[in-house]
Amino acid sequence: MAMAKGFPNDETRKATRSPGFWRETWLRYRRRPMSMLALAYVAAMAIVALSAPAIVGTKPIVCEYKGRLYFPAMGYFNPRWENPVFQRDRFRKRYPKNLLEKDPASWAIWPLVYQDPYRRVRKDEWPGQPANPIGADGKPSLHNLFGTDQQGIDVFAKMVHGTQTALLVGIFSMAIAASVGIVGGALAGYFGGWVDMAISRIIEVVLCIPALVLILALLAIVPKPTIWHIMAVIGFTRWTGIARLARAEFLKLKQTDFVVAARSLGAGQMRIIFKHILRNGLAPVLVPISFGIASAILIESGLSFLGFGPPPPSTSWGSVLYSGRSTIQVTWWLIFFPGTAIFLTVLAYNLIGEGLQEATDPRLRNDD
Amino acid sequence: MVHYLIRRLLLAALTLLLISFLVYALIRKIPGTPLTVAQAAADPSLQMSKADQERLEKAYGLDKHWTLGYLDWISKVVRFDLGNSISRKEPVVRLIGQRVGNTLLLAVSSLILSYLLSIPLGLWSTARSDTIAERSVSLVLYMLYSLPSYVAALYLQILFAIKLDVLPLTGVVTPEAHDQMSVFGKAWDIFLHALLPVTCFTYGSLAYYSRFIKSNMQEVIRQDYIRTARAKGLAERTILVKHAFRNTLIPLVTLVGLTLPTLLSGAIILEMIFNWPGMGTLFFESLRQRDYPTIMGLTLMFSVLTLAGQLLADILYSVVDPRVTYS
Numbered sequence: 001m002a003m004a005k006g007f008p009n010d011e012t013r014k015a016t017r018s019p020g021f022w023r024e025t026w027l028r029y030r031r032r033p034m035s036m037l038a039l040a041y042v043a044a045m046a047i048v049a050l051s052a053p054a055i056v057g058t059k060p061i062v063c064e065y066k067g068r069l070y071f072p073a074m075g076y077f078n079p080r081w082e083n084p085v086f087q088r089d090r091f092r093k094r095y096p097k098n099l100l101e102k103d104p105a106s107w108a109i110w111p112l113v114y115q116d117p118y119r120r121v122r123k124d125e126w127p128g129q130p131a132n133p134i135g136a137d138g139k140p141s142l143h144n145l146f147g148t149d150q151q152g153i154d155v156f157a158k159m160v161h162g163t164q165t166a167l168l169v170g171i172f173s174m175a176i177a178a179s180v181g182i183v184g185g186a187l188a189g190y191f192g193g194w195v196d197m198a199i200s201r202i203i204e205v206v207l208c209i210p211a212l213v214l215i216l217a218l219l220a221i222v223p224k225p226t227i228w229h230i231m232a233v234i235g236f237t238r239w240t241g242i243a244r245l246a247r248a249e250f251l252k253l254k255q256t257d258f259v260v261a262a263r264s265l266g267a268g269q270m271r272i273i274f275k276h277i278l279r280n281g282l283a284p285v286l287v288p289i290s291f292g293i294a295s296a297i298l299i300e301s302g303l304s305f306l307g308f309g310p311p312p313p314s315t316s317w318g319s320v321l322y323s324g325r326s327t328i329q330v331t332w333w334l335i336f337f338p339g340t341a342i343f344l345t346v347l348a349y350n351l352i353g354e355g356l357q358e359a360t361d362p363r364l365r366n367d368d
Numbered sequence: 369m370v371h372y373l374i375r376r377l378l379l380a381a382l383t384l385l386l387i388s389f390l391v392y393a394l395i396r397k398i399p400g401t402p403l404t405v406a407q408a409a410a411d412p413s414l415q416m417s418k419a420d421q422e423r424l425e426k427a428y429g430l431d432k433h434w435t436l437g438y439l440d441w442i443s444k445v446v447r448f449d450l451g452n453s454i455s456r457k458e459p460v461v462r463l464i465g466q467r468v469g470n471t472l473l474l475a476v477s478s479l480i481l482s483y484l485l486s487i488p489l490g491l492w493s494t495a496r497s498d499t500i501a502e503r504s505v506s507l508v509l510y511m512l513y514s515l516p517s518y519v520a521a522l523y524l525q526i527l528f529a530i531k532l533d534v535l536p537l538t539g540v541v542t543p544e545a546h547d548q549m550s551v552f553g554k555a556w557d558i559f560l561h562a563l564l565p566v567t568c569f570t571y572g573s574l575a576y577y578s579r580f581i582k583s584n585m586q587e588v589i590r591q592d593y594i595r596t597a598r599a600k601g602l603a604e605r606t607i608l609v610k611h612a613f614r615n616t617l618i619p620l621v622t623l624v625g626l627t628l629p630t631l632l633s634g635a636i637i638l639e640m641i642f643n644w645p646g647m648g649t650l651f652f653e654s655l656r657q658r659d660y661p662t663i664m665g666l667t668l669m670f671s672v673l674t675l676a677g678q679l680l681a682d683i684l685y686s687v688v689d690p691r692v693t694y695s
Contacts, residue, residue, distance in 0.1 A: 201383060208387045208671040209394075212636065213663065216655065217394035298516055302637055305518060307651070323640070325522065328537075332526050339519035347514035 021283070028359035035355025038348040045345065049163040056113040058121065060095055061107035073111065076161065093119070093334045096126055115144070117161040120152035136330040138337065143198030147333035149323050158315045159337055165316040166345055169231050169300040170293035177237025177296075178289050181242030186273050188243070189250025196247070203240045210239055211299070216308065227310035230303065234296050236301050241288050249281035283360040294346045301342050317341050369686075369693075376682075380675045384668070387439060388445075391667045395660060396434040402454040402658045403430070441486055441664055450668070451661035453654070460665040463650065468632065470540060471639075471646035473562060475631045478569035486574050490581025491608055494589065507580070513575035518637045521568045525641070528564060536561050538643035565642045569635065573627075580623065584616040591615075618689045625681025629673035 018185040019027065029035060053073035054061050059082070061073045072095065075082025091098045096114075099106045114126040129143060131152070138148030138155075146155035188199035206214070218233045219225045253259060254277060262276045304308055304318025305325070317338040324334025403424055425431045429440055444451055450460040488504075496502040529537040536542065542559050549557060588594065589612050597607045632647060639648035647666065654662035686693055 201379075201386065204383050204675075205390060206386050208383065208674045209391055210651065210667060210670060212655065213391055213394060213650070213667065217398050220398040294514070302518065306640070307638060321519075321522070328522065328525060329530055332530075335522045335526060339516075339522060343519055346516060347511060350510075350514045351461050366560070 012304075016191070024358045025283075025356070029355050031357045032358065035351050037182035037354070038351035041344065041348040042352065045163055045167055045348075048160060049167045051160045052125070052164060054111050056115050056160045057111040058093065058095060058114060058116040058125070058156070060099070060108035060110055063095075063099060063106060065099060065106045066103050071319065076117075092199025094125060113156065115154035115157040117157040120148075121154065125317055135327065138331070140333050146337045147331070148321070149331070149334055150327060153334060155320060155337060158320050159317065159341060162315045162317045162338075162341075163322065165227060165300070165310065165314055166297055166341070168227070169234065169316075170297050170345075171348065172228075173231040173235035173238065173296045173300075174289055174292045176232060177239040177292055178242055179286070180236065181239035182246045182285060184239065184277070185248075186250050186278060189247040190254055190269075190273050190277065192251075199243070199247075203243055206237065206240050212306075215299075215303065215344075219308070224311070227314040230300060230310055231296075234299050238292055238296060238299075242285055242292065245284050245288060246281065249284055250277055253277045253281050286360065287353050287357045290356055292354070294349035297342065297349070299343055301338075376679055380679065383675060384671055385442075387671045388442065388668055390665065392438045392441065392660075392664060393434065395655075395658070395663050396437070398658065400658050401425075401430055402428070402660065412470035437660075441661070445668065450665040453659050453662045455654070455657040455659045456662075460661050463662060464647070464665065466667070467645060467647050467650045470644060471632060471648070473558075474565050474569055474644070474646065477562070478566050478573070479627070479631065481566065481570045482573040482577055485570075486581060487613075489574075489578040489611060490585060493578065493582045494585040494610055494612075495604065497586070506582070509575040509578060512571050513579065515572075517568045517572055517635065518641060519629065520571065521564065521638055521641045524564050524567065535564055538641075540644060564639060565644055568638055577620075577623070581616060581620065584619055585612055586614050588612045619683045621688050622681040625677045625679075625684060628677035628680065629670055632669065632673055 021186075048055065048057045053059065053076040057073055057076055059075055061071065061074040063070050063072065065085070070085070072082050072086060086095075089102055093116075095108070096110075099108055114129060115121055115132075120134075121129065123129075130136070132144060132148045132154060133141075134148065134152040135150050138144065138150075138152065140147040144154050144156065146159060148154055149158070162285070184199050184202070188196040214237050215233050218236065219229060222229050250273075257322045258280075259272060259276060262272050267276070300309070300316060301318030301321065304316050305322045307322060309316055309319040309322065320334060320338040324331055324338070328335065403421060422431070431438075441451065452459050453463055456463060475602075479590055489509075492501045493506060507574065525537055527597055528535040540561050541554070542561075546554060589608075594607060594612055597611045602611075636648040636652050638644070639646045650662070651666050653659075654666070
């Protein structure tokens, strides 16, 4: 507008500032109700994951014991965060009775549901609550919302605490995959020649090696694989798609004028790669990251389902599914609830990826 | 073209060598050998004496350093010998031969089904774009696309095999009864057993292909030549099928090439759930038994198929699209 009128004075030259890339993406993303719903789902999942010990557990969130305040529920995040005083006083993880017996003046704020993801709750552990049923008797009920498994462990508790695994697996393993993929693809695309040749061969090799062999062999390197190792291994095997896209983007962008300009100004190669090209080439890589989170969750559940899941201190939806398979004839609840959770989470991340794709794809901009 | 082919084949051979070397190194590094894993499972009283174990190790060549073992394996492979399975005492080729039929049965019928259904579905949703019917179909397809196949498999098992009890839970045939059946009865028996696995194999790719076809079609129908065809007064059906769809064949053909390896690799989890003795379960069992020759044979096969699929896609590309040439 200002252009059409010429430039009579400086004040009319102040055109509205055009929105930046992220802001524009967000504006476009917001128009898709399904994608916004998916984002809300993931946010809710994050809240559940962070507050899991406050939702369901057998340890008080806050309690006053012998005149001091403690937060035993933090022990669900890390066993070391549970104050050793409870071990010294022989609580044996039975808080309700012991708190009253050993200090009648004590008080505590309890989680919403008194159940434990790692052990069976016994009779009258919590006043008036019966012992968890076992096996085929463990149908969903008021005390066990999602039923119990073969050992009498509450499925609802396992699912709520397993949310942490699902969330972490997706984000942590994709963070690894994205960094490896972007750096690899960037180097291959920018330098070309033998660097490109070598990295392209590595991508091909990783693509061809059966994922299970790669994952099992990498897991076998560490003596006691934890959930972190599993996540790292998933990350190191899922970067090829991102690397290919990043490579293509770098091949295209390294020929553009702004890169030539940066080079002629004497910018270093690392500066050109990471500051100039990467910032412009990030958009197409975002989409596979979101889809990758979905597939990482699928792989983790699949691994758990095959019996290679994280060992006991962590629970995952896949391991509930795994335990349900052996008694599929009777225990439908061990399959239905984790299956639905996995499905909804994968759906949510796919919808987010789809939303990002539409929001960042310049070909789909027909409104400006 | 010939030059291009030779270059690609040489590169593929190099990649294969690298893959097989890495996989051999990896599986030899997984703790346990075929002998110790078998022992752990067996009765402790049947444990081998040290001398026996050494004798067996020598017989299978496990006493040598793994790099020498790899050289042994590769020198056999170039003479078209994949060796003998350690845990099953049978040639690897025969083992694969026993399983490949079961996997092909599922893979081929699901491939045919998904193409037969997804092409009309994709065309239909392009023609009826943005109607309520199309939107709800595409929503359902999107949800199916996100539904993990093993979750679907377990749900279907619970519904059809346990609650309704109309389909068999697992297996390829009804044990014992199958042998007494007539030819038609046998086929029907296998059909019933294959129904759930084929469904699980198909619905995901059906959803993926029809979305893929629709998005490609939508790009094509914005082109000028479609407008020209409309202006000529051609029927909508002719425009969609003859003018638009034929131009979306290029990406579709690439997809066919890339699905080649999955035809034979089977799906480990699905085959385990349905207790379907195919390639996926063979692979998983041999991995658990540390059956090195079988793992290597299967890996080699999958890698060859993956690389061949990529090459095939590139070649088909130049066949369907005359603008693409390799020189």
